[in-house]
Amino acid sequence: DIQLTQSPSFLSASVGDRVTITCRASQGISSYLAWYQQKPGKAPRLLIYAASPLHSGVPSRFSGSGSGTEFTLTISGLQPEDFATYYCQQLDGYPLTFGGGTKVEIK
């Protein structure tokens, strides 16, 4: 199975900060990586697919990059509504797998 390791697992930041979350795959997955945001008690929401394109309706302060084994999610100018948990997911091979999550909290 393809393992995804997210770092950090917890992040404390202030409104307006630039935040970067990393996702490393245990083997190359081309660009078959998606990022999701989840708020407490809510379903996950797709932010980014294929490593970099934004899903419809996602603010442009979110961006993704990477290919192969290393990927990043960047939030440029953290907003109050961005405090949540973020997950990466690989869709290169079965079983599909998720990273362990990164919780972004208010400093």
Added chain:
Amino acid sequence: EVQLVESGGGLVQPGGSLRLSCAASGFTFSDHYMDWVRQAPGKGLEWVGRIRNKANSYTTEYAASVKGRFTISRDDSKNSLYLQMNSLKTEDTAVYYCARGSSGRNRKLDYWGQGTLVTVSS
């Protein structure tokens, strides 16, 4: 507007069975792959399985943790997705989400339901 609505969750004893449903609307259901993802209380996301569309023979994939116990099916005439769960274990306790999947270059789970809670306990 794409909508996915799960139902069928509840309390079940270990070893029991439960069938979850997911009602889809707002898109051509028959064109899409469909997935189940679960989340144990306080834990991260775990992919459960997938059913492909008719063009791909409705083939299925499962996580090792549920293979042989869970079965995913769909009824395109009813725009519905199902998850039959047998031989349930306490570790299957989770919120279960259905999600719309896609293949090709832009692989993603782009829309999710609100989830339904399954509790396996005696």
